[in-house]
Amino acid sequence: MMDRVSDFIESCRFGDVETVSGMVCDDETLADCRAPDKMPVIICATCSHQFEIVQLLLDAGADIEAKDTFYKGTALGFAAWHGWDDIATLLVGRGCDVDGVGEVPSPLALAMDGADGKLAAEGSPGTREGHAAIVALLESRGATVIGRIGE
Numbered sequence: 001m002m003d004r005v006s007d008f009i010e011s012c013r014f015g016d017v018e019t020v021s022g023m024v025c026d027d028e029t030l031a032d033c034r035a036p037d038k039m040p041v042i043i044c045a046t047c048s049h050q051f052e053i054v055q056l057l058l059d060a061g062a063d064i065e066a067k068d069t070f071y072k073g074t075a076l077g078f079a080a081w082h083g084w085d086d087i088a089t090l091l092v093g094r095g096c097d098v099d100g101v102g103e104v105p106s107p108l109a110l111a112m113d114g115a116d117g118k119l120a121a122e123g124s125p126g127t128r129e130g131h132a133a134i135v136a137l138l139e140s141r142g143a144t145v146i147g148r149i150g151e
Contacts (some may be wrong), residue, residue, distance in 0.1 A: 005033050012041050012057070015050040022059040031060035040066035046075040051086050064096045067103075074100045080107040083114050083126010085133035098143040105147030108138040118149045 004023075006072030008030045011019040024030050033041050042062045045053040054075065058064060065074055071080075077100045079088040088107075092098060100107045113119050124131075 006036075007032065008033060009035050009041055009044055012045040012050060012053045013048045015048065015053055017052050017056065020053055020056055024056060029149050031057045031062040032066065038069040040068060042066055042075045043073070043078050043113055044070055046078045046084065046087050047082060049082065049084050049087070051084075051090065054087055054090060058090075058094050064091060064094055065101050067101065073103050074107075076100050076107045077103045077105075077110060080110040080131075080134050080138075081114070081119060081126075083111075083119075083124055083130035083134070085130045085137070089137060090132045092137055092141060093148075098138050098141045099146075103146075105149075106144055108135065108143040109145045109148045111135045112136060112145065113149045 008020065008023050011023065031041070033039070035044055040063070042057050043066065045057060067074055074096065076088060076091045076096050079091060081100055098107065106139050111131045111134035115135050116125050117128060118146060119126065
């Protein structure tokens with residue numbers, strides 16, 4: 001069974017829509033599986049900027065609020081850190097908690113730090129514009145700022 005899960009996770013990371021779609025149709029529980037490092041597959045797909053895969057996982061019933069065990073972040077928090085405004089918009093549109101279920105730093109704080117250029121030094125691939133779009137989205141939904149860099 002672990003080989004199937006590993007194959008599924010890799011297909012999600014690399015954006016293999018056809019394989020992921022087929023596998024999740026055969027076994028919807030894969031939508032909530034975790035990588036060996038305990039990273040939920042929805043976060044793996046988010047970090048790899050696989051919009052269609054995130055969408056497929058949500059359609060299959062993936063837990064939109066699943067957190068990783070190290071950072072305690074949700075897919076929205078990871079989308080905010082990476083500056084993936086398309087995925088953040090999808091997640092918010094599907095009803096995720098805009099505050100990341102108590103994440104510290106909050107998704108809004110991460111996006112603000114990205115818009116200010118503070119996350120570039122930490123390796124975030126996002127642009128200031130992408131982060132700013134997430135800031136606008138989250139502010140429009142009443143998100144809270146918790147845990148900005150340097151505060």
